[in-house]
Amino acid sequence: MNAISVSGVTKSFRGDMSLKKREVLRGVTFEARSGEALGFLGSNGAGKTTSIKIILGLIRADGGTVELFGRPAGCRDAASRTGYLPEMPYFYPHLTLAEFLEFCGRLSGVPARDLARRIDRVLETVDLAPHRGLRLKGFSKGMLQRAGLAQAILHDPDLLVLDEPFSGLDPVGRRLVRDVLVDLKARGKTIFFSSHILPDMEALCDRVAIIRDGVIAKTLGLDELVRLGEGRIEITARGVRPGTLAGLDECVSSAAPRGEETFVVVREQRFVRSVIERLYERGADVISVAGVRRSLEDIFMQEIARPAWPARAETPGGERSSEPAAFVGF
Amino acid sequence: MRRVAAVAINTFRESVRERILVVAAAFGAVLMGGSVFLSPLAVGARQKIVMDVGLAAISIVGVLAAVFLGGTLVHKEVDRKAIYLVLTRPVSRSAYLAGKLAGVVLAVSLIVAVMAVVLAAALVLGNVAPRPAVFAAVYLSLLEAAVIASIVVFFSTFTTPMLASFFALCCFAAGSLSNDLRVFAEKFGGAGTRIAADAFYYLLPNLRVFNLRHEAVHDLPFRAVDVALATGYAAVYVAAVLCVACLVFRRREFA
Numbered sequence: 001m002n003a004i005s006v007s008g009v010t011k012s013f014r015g016d017m018s019l020k021k022r023e024v025l026r027g028v029t030f031e032a033r034s035g036e037a038l039g040f041l042g043s044n045g046a047g048k049t050t051s052i053k054i055i056l057g058l059i060r061a062d063g064g065t066v067e068l069f070g071r072p073a074g075c076r077d078a079a080s081r082t083g084y085l086p087e088m089p090y091f092y093p094h095l096t097l098a099e100f101l102e103f104c105g106r107l108s109g110v111p112a113r114d115l116a117r118r119i120d121r122v123l124e125t126v127d128l129a130p131h132r133g134l135r136l137k138g139f140s141k142g143m144l145q146r147a148g149l150a151q152a153i154l155h156d157p158d159l160l161v162l163d164e165p166f167s168g169l170d171p172v173g174r175r176l177v178r179d180v181l182v183d184l185k186a187r188g189k190t191i192f193f194s195s196h197i198l199p200d201m202e203a204l205c206d207r208v209a210i211i212r213d214g215v216i217a218k219t220l221g222l223d224e225l226v227r228l229g230e231g232r233i234e235i236t237a238r239g240v241r242p243g244t245l246a247g248l249d250e251c252v253s254s255a256a257p258r259g260e261e262t263f264v265v266v267r268e269q270r271f272v273r274s275v276i277e278r279l280y281e282r283g284a285d286v287i288s289v290a291g292v293r294r295s296l297e298d299i300f301m302q303e304i305a306r307p308a309w310p311a312r313a314e315t316p317g318g319e320r321s322s323e324p325a326a327f328v329g330f
Numbered sequence: 331m332r333r334v335a336a337v338a339i340n341t342f343r344e345s346v347r348e349r350i351l352v353v354a355a356a357f358g359a360v361l362m363g364g365s366v367f368l369s370p371l372a373v374g375a376r377q378k379i380v381m382d383v384g385l386a387a388i389s390i391v392g393v394l395a396a397v398f399l400g401g402t403l404v405h406k407e408v409d410r411k412a413i414y415l416v417l418t419r420p421v422s423r424s425a426y427l428a429g430k431l432a433g434v435v436l437a438v439s440l441i442v443a444v445m446a447v448v449l450a451a452a453l454v455l456g457n458v459a460p461r462p463a464v465f466a467a468v469y470l471s472l473l474e475a476a477v478i479a480s481i482v483v484f485f486s487t488f489t490t491p492m493l494a495s496f497f498a499l500c501c502f503a504a505g506s507l508s509n510d511l512r513v514f515a516e517k518f519g520g521a522g523t524r525i526a527a528d529a530f531y532y533l534l535p536n537l538r539v540f541n542l543r544h545e546a547v548h549d550l551p552f553r554a555v556d557v558a559l560a561t562g563y564a565a566v567y568v569a570a571v572l573c574v575a576c577l578v579f580r581r582r583e584f585a
Contacts, residue, residue, distance in 0.1 A: 013585060050585070056418045059583040080420040090410040092340065094347040106336035107419040151415065 001070055003159045003190035004032040004055060009064035011050055024050050026214035032192045037185050039201040040194040042211035048194045049087060052163055056084055068159065080109060083152035087163035089144060093137030097128060097147055100136055101154055108155035122150040125180055141168035149177060160184065162193035166200050178204065233266040236287040237279050244282040251275055333421045334429040341433020345399050355444055357391055377458045378547050384449035385467050385543045392442050392475035393502055399434045400482035401495040413584060424576040427483060431572060434479045442472045463546035466557050473564040474540035478502050480568040484575035487582065504530065505537040535567055
């Protein structure tokens, strides 16, 4: 069963001073399978937060369906199995951390006899145990973010919806949150999160859904990410004379001499052997061979640079229904 | 019920830790203290002045505290998005509103209780034992504040704190006069005026039923059944307003 099923969701908002509605979501369709980590990627204003709010029942979709574990979004059953960390969370500053978690636990229906033990455990997990008696108004942004993660996992939910979970964290905090999420994933929890910190997303996600202009532009699996990540290969060689690489145009995209060395950029992995053999045949010395991996960031930047297309770019099965030809492949 | 209690306790904590409660209590104390110092001017009616001003201060401060707390608490949570943490859990919007209202009423009860203790102390110091009517009047003032709190919570589900507070204060003023307006319309108004006055009379809270101050000050007899009826009226009115507030709040989106 899918933890999240979003199908053809549309949503428009009317501006404060305008009668005209602005279409924010134009048929968003994707699913998060139980036990997977699905990254949600998109530029500002692409529709990420609106999608997340619809999934959580904070706003209603104009059209389409949203289900969590087969139940309508926003219903009590779905909510009790979901943990949520909002973007830029505001927590009650008048409460101490322990009081705040106690409040959240009670709202989530954590049995009173288990509450203290669970609070202790999550505070250890997010490394905030020494601060349990401090009021939240004295917390730094990073500490608040970790407190937010603590409240999201306090009731041991099956699904975690995290909006920018790495925002405001220092490198140590980022590592801590990443480790917590890796551990939760290993325990079979479903994690659905948006982030602008793409290396973290790349390290955590099984799949990535890229939203753009209110539609899911692309959903990439881990294997596809790896394949797309196999970018160009750079060979550094010495003693390359003019004409050495003649006839290898389909293998080599460029060869740039710099002093005694020449940097040869090979288009794909499969051409590396041919290029190296040619270099040795013609008396050149190969100094190094380095793969320049394309990051998720590169892929994302390429994706958002493409021209927009009409709504419903991707169907529930992942097939593109109205995709422009230029979009196929990277 | 556990979730309503959790929201109520959180609201109460927030209210208690806000300085406004201290300000409200100080305002009440100043009013009552002033009456103690000025009462010698009223020859032979010193304790009546203390009691009259004290009970009026309890009523006014209770209502103002209810208006301020009720008007800002819901809006603040929506504005700062703290409400996301509550409504994304298995908590219905009705339970959230009921908890908020209960928290506000708890906080107002604390202010009213503190002021009632101060008033009782002032009376005891003046060698007057507080009469049961005084405590009944304080209790009814609390019910009055609870009714006004429900109205301000209702308005706060769809408007700003400023407007919610303004509308609630208008309801307080109109509710205090609704009986007089109805009588006036019956004597001097046309058919339309009478219908309008009747509609207002039934729609607005009849706050006169919560006023036992005259009986308390002048040591007049009062009926316990009237206090019980006022309690029932407050419960029904608050429940009705809360139901309408829930209907409005259920449709609200948190974009």
